[in-house]
Amino acid sequence: xxxxxxxxxxxxxxxxxxxxxxxxxxxxxxxxxxxxxxxxxxxxxxxxxxxxxxxxxxxxxxxxxxxxxxxxxxxxxxxxxxxxxxxxxxxxxxxxxxxxxxxxxxxxxxxxxxxxxxxxxxxxxxxxxxxxxxxxxxxxxxxxxxxxxxxxxxxxxxxxxxxxxxxxxxxxxxxxxxxxxxxxxxxxxxxxxxxxxxxxxxxxxxxxxxxxxxxxxxxxxxxxxxxxxxxxxxxxxxxxxxxxxxxxxxxxxxxxxxxxxxxxxxxxxxxxxxxxxxxxxxxxxxxxxxxxxxxxxxxxxxxxxxxxxxxxxxxxxxxxxxxxxxxxxxxxxxxxxxxxxxxxxxxxxxxxxxxxxxxxxxxxxxxxxxxxxxxxxxxxxxxxxxxxxxxxxxxxxxxxxxxxxxxxxxxxxxxxxxxxxxxxxxxxxxxxxxxxxxxxxxxxxxxxxxxxxxxxxxxxxxxxxxxxxxxxxxxxxxxxxxxxxxxxxxxxxxxxxxxxxxxxxxxxxxxxxxxxxxxxxxxxxxxxxxxxxxxxxxxxxxxxxxxxxxxx
Amino acid sequence: xxxxxxxxxxxxxxxxxxxxxxxxxxxxxxxxxxxxxxxxxxxxxxxxxxxxxxxxxxxxxxxxxxxxxxxxxxxxxxxxxxxxxxxxxxxxxxxxxxxxxxxxxxxxxxxxxxxxxxxxxxxxxxxxxxxxxxxxxxxxxxxxxxxxxxxxxxxxxxxxxxxxxxx
Numbered sequence: 001x002x003x004x005x006x007x008x009x010x011x012x013x014x015x016x017x018x019x020x021x022x023x024x025x026x027x028x029x030x031x032x033x034x035x036x037x038x039x040x041x042x043x044x045x046x047x048x049x050x051x052x053x054x055x056x057x058x059x060x061x062x063x064x065x066x067x068x069x070x071x072x073x074x075x076x077x078x079x080x081x082x083x084x085x086x087x088x089x090x091x092x093x094x095x096x097x098x099x100x101x102x103x104x105x106x107x108x109x110x111x112x113x114x115x116x117x118x119x120x121x122x123x124x125x126x127x128x129x130x131x132x133x134x135x136x137x138x139x140x141x142x143x144x145x146x147x148x149x150x151x152x153x154x155x156x157x158x159x160x161x162x163x164x165x166x167x168x169x170x171x172x173x174x175x176x177x178x179x180x181x182x183x184x185x186x187x188x189x190x191x192x193x194x195x196x197x198x199x200x201x202x203x204x205x206x207x208x209x210x211x212x213x214x215x216x217x218x219x220x221x222x223x224x225x226x227x228x229x230x231x232x233x234x235x236x237x238x239x240x241x242x243x244x245x246x247x248x249x250x251x252x253x254x255x256x257x258x259x260x261x262x263x264x265x266x267x268x269x270x271x272x273x274x275x276x277x278x279x280x281x282x283x284x285x286x287x288x289x290x291x292x293x294x295x296x297x298x299x300x301x302x303x304x305x306x307x308x309x310x311x312x313x314x315x316x317x318x319x320x321x322x323x324x325x326x327x328x329x330x331x332x333x334x335x336x337x338x339x340x341x342x343x344x345x346x347x348x349x350x351x352x353x354x355x356x357x358x359x360x361x362x363x364x365x366x367x368x369x370x371x372x373x374x375x376x377x378x379x380x381x382x383x384x385x386x387x388x389x390x391x392x393x394x395x396x397x398x399x400x401x402x403x404x405x406x407x408x409x410x411x412x413x414x415x416x417x418x419x420x421x422x423x424x425x426x427x428x429x430x431x432x433x434x435x436x437x438x439x440x441x442x443x444x445x446x447x448x449x450x451x452x453x454x455x456x457x458x459x460x461x462x463x464x465x466x467x468x469x470x471x472x473x474x475x476x477x478x479x480x481x482x483x484x485x486x487x488x489x490x491x492x493x494x495x496x497x498x499x500x501x502x503x504x505x506x507x508x509x510x511x512x513x514x515x516x517x518x519x520x521x522x523x524x525x526x527x528x529x530x531x532x533x534x535x536x537x538x539x540x541x542x543x544x545x546x547x548x549x550x551x552x
Numbered sequence: 553x554x555x556x557x558x559x560x561x562x563x564x565x566x567x568x569x570x571x572x573x574x575x576x577x578x579x580x581x582x583x584x585x586x587x588x589x590x591x592x593x594x595x596x597x598x599x600x601x602x603x604x605x606x607x608x609x610x611x612x613x614x615x616x617x618x619x620x621x622x623x624x625x626x627x628x629x630x631x632x633x634x635x636x637x638x639x640x641x642x643x644x645x646x647x648x649x650x651x652x653x654x655x656x657x658x659x660x661x662x663x664x665x666x667x668x669x670x671x672x673x674x675x676x677x678x679x680x681x682x683x684x685x686x687x688x689x690x691x692x693x694x695x696x697x698x699x700x701x702x703x704x705x706x707x708x709x710x711x712x713x714x715x716x717x718x719x
């Protein structure tokens with residue numbers, strides 16, 4: 001993992017001191033809430049329905065045990081004993097007192113964390129692959145480039161007052177676990193035929209009320225030119241992005257309006273004029289950052305663990321966990337273990353302080369000190385010996401964290417919705433809970449296989465409903481909550497925006513409708529097809545007929 | 553009228569404003585330094601410069617600095633307007649003026665100009681400010697230098713972290 005040096009530490013300390021001063025001025029009444037709002041938003045502090053919410057950056061989803069324990073301590077001391085992991089790999093605390101925020105930021109700084117740029121119209125926390133450094137699929141470690149972008153974008157003098165927020169994803173595997181094509185900029189690391197490392201640059205993807213799968217604006221950007229090219233994109237956007245309408249201010253609108261080709265031309269023209277060597281990092285600094293992500297101290301192990309095989313044979317629950325939550329590692333004898341934060345009936349993405357402590361201990365003892373957060377609101381132990389999976393499973397089970405449902409129907413993304421959020425039109429969490437309980441029977445969930453359900457409580461789409469295999473959008477119809485279903489979305493390498501199934505449904509019909517959709521899939525599917533594949537082959541009609549049959 | 557703060561070396565001071573901002577509809581006074589809106593400068597600025605007067609341009613956020621490039625060597629001041637503090641286009645304008653066009657005159661931040669943004673202004677090349685929040689030079693300077701380190705090169709020539717690390 002990256003470790004702060006004296007410069008990084010001083011930088012965060014300066015920021016914390018600045019915000020402490022601003023909070024003091026607010027509490028004393030020297031500045032009004034109106035004046036304070038932009039200041040707190042630069043520090044991840046939102047005013048929600050019931051309390052302040054503090055969003056803490058988890059840089060590209062990587063956490064050390066020490067950091068996770070500190071988050072647990074903050075949850076216990078300053079919140080109601082839990083935190084909420086988000087679709088941007090961050091963590092939110094929903095019950096924060098304004099007067100406590102300087103102390104919280106100090107405690108975060110002690111473990112090299114901050115809430116910088118987790119809100120406001122600036123470059124936000126970088127999204128990356130939660131399996132970075134552990135999967136054999138990747139051509140390079142995307143965390144190196146994520147950290148490079150994190151530093152470059154930190155309090156950027158020119159790009160901190162953009163037309164709108166700006167999200168960047170970096171991945172290096174063909175299987176995209178970052179939703180790169182739905183970001184303002186998606187960067188996909190590849191090797192060219194000559195072996196050189198470069199980024200496919202995607203710009204103008206996004207969700208919200210006008211979803212777009214981003215177009216590729218450059219096929220192969222040499223990695224060393226990353227920052228100057230980003231500067232060119234950001235400058236074109238800062239100058240020409242719309243500022244008259246908050247809903248048309250994201251870069252996706254500019255790219256769509258200009259067309260990808262013209263946008264790319266403007267970026268290239270700007271890029272040519274930039275003094276690139278003054279922006280791009282020298283190789284020595286790239287090497288320094290890369291050094292933090294060296295291969296950890298793996299030991300030589302046989303590719304198969306007899307102990308693990310025996311334990312699976314003896315315990316069907318462990319076998320199920322292994323099938324769904326344990327994934328191949330690049331190092332023989334190791335595995336990537338996903339920890340679901342989607343126990344049926346619970347709030348997706350929530351973890352209690354006690355659970356965070358358990359995961360921190362497991363990360364320390366069994367995963368070479370590394371823990372990851374996924375954009376699907378789960379956690380990952382990236383480097384677990386196969387020999388240890390049974391012990392990890394037992395510890396997770398005792399903590400209520402062994403739900404074996406990764407990528408299954410109950411592994412639902414949901415935004416906080418009307419239970420917390422001032423923007424929401426409808427609740428999202430209870431809908432997720434209804435569906436998860438309906439499919440709580442693990443045999444049935446496994447029979448259904450991969451099915452990504454994503455729920456947003458309003459059109460801002462924080463729950464990524466546009467790209468759910470089944471997407472669910474909460475809307476307000478004359479004071480009543482209704483839910484609009486979409487089918488066929490995907491946030492992965494085959495990214496696509498889902499299509500609306502039909503008229504909205506009342507809250508108590510949503511889980512039934514999902515059940516009906518699943519029945520159609522089970523009836524129609526051919527060998528090996530996922531829900532998404534069947535939908536893509538059959539189209540909307542059979543699904544629509546099933547859900548709206550009674551209306552005819 | 554907001555008062556003018558200027559950076560002088562490593563400090564900031566109150567400064568007298570010798571320029572008169574002439575709106576589109578107002579007559580240009582017979583003498584003294586003036587700041588003109590871009591279009592008016594393009595129409596009438598040349599004649600004033602020929603008289604040997606100091607002339608500045610009042611640049612709106614949506615006006616491209618490229619349109620000024622040809623005249624920059626003759627300009628003593630560019631006043632970049634922030635109609636709203638949230639509108640960050642003026643930061644790009646200032647950086648381009650300094651870094652791309654090598655403008656050495658005064659770049660002044662006017663409009664909704666807040667102390668909390670002081671470091672952004674200074675880093676992008678502004679050296680004069682009309683704070684709209686009543687900030688004093690001392691407060692402005694403290695805010696501008698709050699961060700001991702920076703991570704990028706900009707118009708202020710501060711060494712970024714990666715240079716300091718190798719220093």
